[in-house]
Amino acid sequence: EDKVVQSPLSLVVHEGDTVTLNCSYEVTNFRSLLWYKQEKKAPTFLFMLTSSGIEKKSGRLSSILDKKELFSILNITATQTGDSAVYLCAVRGNSGGSNYKLTFGKGTLLTVNP
């Protein structure tokens, strides 16, 4: 059974701090790892990672994948109150013959205080 574990489960920081969110996984026939941000509504897509060691970057957010050690990190620099959200990590494998399924972690709740 595919498994995704995120840490920490919650985090409180001050504006301007840098945070690192962790995601480790066990999956049959890894295809990709995805990060989403969820505020009050649906998750919105941030990054999709397929190759080890290649950083993906969007503004103050960046992410990298280590396929040997089976984990990914999501970094947010110079945090703002608008970064407060649940950050979800998901992996796509080929479990049970299906290569469409995503398995989600339980998320990290980030709170950025002014």
Place this chain on the structure above:
Amino acid sequence: DVKVTQSSRYLVKRTGEKVFLECVQDMDHENMFWYRQDPGLGLRLIYFSYDVKMKEKGDIPEGYSVSREKKERFSLILESASTNQTSMYLCAGQGSNQPQHFGDGTRLSIL
């Protein structure tokens, strides 16, 4: 990007009712998914579909069924609603080798 629209943001139904949740995507993509999201349990896959009239069970299909008569529409059906099906329901669409994109969700309460 796929745009996914769910028909209702909030829905209140009674125990035993048959409930339909509708989801439409605006691109010609094969893959569509239904999840439920509960505090402490995260997102769990109920059913997905990779083509018209094709469906596969996810991790928690019991008490649910789905219908995919047209490529753009994927319906989730609660055959006889129960209180433990009170949840946030999320639909997602996906193009080939693309990320899943989610609708805004339907918060369903079963009384």
